[in-house]
Amino acid sequence: MTKHEQARLMNWRLKVLQHASEVTRNVARACRHFGISRKSFYKWQARYAENGTTGLFDRSRRPRFGAREN
Numbered sequence: 001m002t003k004h005e006q007a008r009l010m011n012w013r014l015k016v017l018q019h020a021s022e023v024t025r026n027v028a029r030a031c032r033h034f035g036i037s038r039k040s041f042y043k044w045q046a047r048y049a050e051n052g053t054t055g056l057f058d059r060s061r062r063p064r065f066g067a068r069e070n
Contacts, residue, residue: 001058010056013044 001009020030020041031038047055 006057009058010053013056014048014053016041017045017048 016030016034016036019033020027024030024033027038027041031041044056049055
């Protein structure tokens with residue numbers, strides 16, 4: 001995915017979060033409106049709270065083998 005596509009995706013996810021908090025004030029309605037699951041919504045919300053807008057970018061699903069502790 002290109003940087004431009006990543007930026008568009010991040011902006012869309014931010015729009016979903018803002019819609020739920022400002023427009024509908026209802027997570028279930030906002031998720032239905034945008035066609036996403038509530039599980040995804042809450043995952044994005046937690047990542048946004050922790051890392052700001054950079055938390056809304058896609059993350060690698062590749063396992064981190066070097067991060068093991070002994």
